[in-house]
Amino acid sequence: MTSQKVALITGITGQDGSYLAEFLLEKGYIVHGVKRRASSFNTTRIDHIYQDPHINNAHFTLHYGDLSDSSCLTRIIQQTQPDEIYNLGAQSHVAVSFESPEYTADVDGMGTLRILEAIRILGLQKKTRFYQASTSELYGLVQEIPQRETTPFYPRSPYAVAKLYAYWITVNYREAYGMYACNGILFNHESPRRGETFVTRKITRGLANIAQGLEQCLYMGNMSALRDWGHAKDYVRMQWMMLQQDKPQDFVIATGVQYSVRQFITWTANALGLSIEFNGEGDQEQAVVTAITGDGAPALKVGDIIVKVDPRYYRPTEVETLLGDPSKARKELGWITEITAQEMCAEMVSNDLAEAKKHALLKQYGYSVNVSIE
Ligand code: NDP
Numbered sequence: 001m002t003s004q005k006v007a008l009i010t011g012i013t014g015q016d017g018s019y020l021a022e023f024l025l026e027k028g029y030i031v032h033g034v035k036r037r038a039s040s041f042n043t044t045r046i047d048h049i050y051q052d053p054h055i056n057n058a059h060f061t062l063h064y065g066d067l068s069d070s071s072c073l074t075r076i077i078q079q080t081q082p083d084e085i086y087n088l089g090a091q092s093h094v095a096v097s098f099e100s101p102e103y104t105a106d107v108d109g110m111g112t113l114r115i116l117e118a119i120r121i122l123g124l125q126k127k128t129r130f131y132q133a134s135t136s137e138l139y140g141l142v143q144e145i146p147q148r149e150t151t152p153f154y155p156r157s158p159y160a161v162a163k164l165y166a167y168w169i170t171v172n173y174r175e176a177y178g179m180y181a182c183n184g185i186l187f188n189h190e191s192p193r194r195g196e197t198f199v200t201r202k203i204t205r206g207l208a209n210i211a212q213g214l215e216q217c218l219y220m221g222n223m224s225a226l227r228d229w230g231h232a233k234d235y236v237r238m239q240w241m242m243l244q245q246d247k248p249q250d251f252v253i254a255t256g257v258q259y260s261v262r263q264f265i266t267w268t269a270n271a272l273g274l275s276i277e278f279n280g281e282g283d284q285e286q287a288v289v290t291a292i293t294g295d296g297a298p299a300l301k302v303g304d305i306i307v308k309v310d311p312r313y314y315r316p317t318e319v320e321t322l323l324g325d326p327s328k329a330r331k332e333l334g335w336i337t338e339i340t341a342q343e344m345c346a347e348m349v350s351n352d353l354a355e356a357k358k359h360a361l362l363k364q365y366g367y368s369v370n371v372s373i374e
């Protein structure tokens with residue numbers, strides 16, 4: 001018999017899933033994760049914590065499954081009998097949700113219901129605590145600044161509408177069946193493990209590649225968008241804290257500070273030793289190099305245009321501004337962020353610059369490198 005707690009994480013191969021798995025393993029949990037079948041390996045973010053299942057006492061196990069498949073979810077939950085389930089799996093890209101709205105609704109909305117139903121049908125509602133990865137995208141067209149737990153929702157994308165269903169079905173199962181189920185309404189959080197097509201990583205990776213001569217120019221959408229960016233490491237700590245309280249509640253998790261996409265581009269350029277200036281307006285806006293210090297950008301010279309706008313990246317309905325009020329989490333849980341947005345940006349640049357240098361070296365010796373961006 002073991003007294004170790006058991007956690008089940010959906011979305012374990014994603015940014016948050018990988019940090020949360022590390023965090024829970026360090027706390028002594030037995031961690032199970034749901035991963036999707038893919039035609040090539042999709043576990044790069046968790047390979048460093050992989051444990052060979054053939055050794056005794058392996059505390060980290062992966063199961064094939066999908067949020068669109070209730071039979072496999074029920075089987076995995078029955079087999080693992082988790083004390084805590086973290087539902088982080090999702091089609092998480094807002095722009096992609098306009099292109100795959102039905103799939104997004106199924107996985108992000110119905111997927112949440114499938115897990116809650118599995119807990120209920122298996123009679124685990126008194127044992128298993130449930131965390132739902134809710135999102136600041138619920139606020140969409142913001143009705144109040146800053147946004148807090150009581151701010152009305154106004155979702156602006158198929159992704160956000162699917163997450164709205166997931167939010168309310170979580171609340172409903174808490175109220176209807178007395179489940180310990182809660183929503184973390186998390187504002188944007190990033191890291192070196194952020195997916196390459198989200199704006200922060202697209203910028204740090206894209207500009208690092210340009211600085212090393214692997215690409216010419218970064219094409220962006222709405223650079224005026226304002227976001228409240230935190231570090232994923234700080235945010236997964238909070239996901240765990242939310243499941244350790246006496247009673248389940250929903251919390252806003254944010255830093256309380258917002259910046260524009262344009263500001264994030266400037267930080268990235270500065271971290272590479274570049275000064276830049278934005279000129280032009282609307283679709284004609286661009287960023288030009290005005291000075292270079294250090295050796296982080298050997299491929300560039302003053303006057304080079306490194307950022308342009310491509311309206312292809314505009315969204316049919318945009319979320320222009322998000323700013324969270326984390327005071328409830330600070331007061332009731334003692335949660336604080338440890339890493340600022342600018343420090344996080346520097347960490348991401350350093351990581352992507354190291355990758356770009358590796359690729360530049362390979363290219364120099366005649367190997368082909370794939371640095372495609374979206
Ligand atoms: P990622 O996109 O990095 O990870 C998403 C995870 O979900 C991946 O492991 C992915 O698997 C998995 N997944 C996708 N579709 C399915 C499916 N059909 N069945 C099972 N798993 C699936 O997201 P993040 O780690 O950044 O975010 C984690 C969660 O938090 C998501 O639900 C997201 O919507 C939410 N969220 C994120 C915020 C952020 O700023 N990061 C803010 C607020 C909420 P694969 O690796 O195979 O693609």
Ligand code: GDR
Pocket residue numbers: 092093094095134135136137186187188189197198199200202219220221222223225226227261313315318319320374
């Ligand atoms: P978001 O994150 O939509 O807030 O959703 P993303 O980084 O994709 O966009 C942030 C803002 O930047 C603007 N933007 C661009 N975005 C992308 N991806 N690519 C571009 O070229 C570009 N140019 C400008 C966007 O229009 C937007 O305003 C993220 C996801 O992690 C969700 O899963 C999560 O729920 C929310 O954060 C909180």
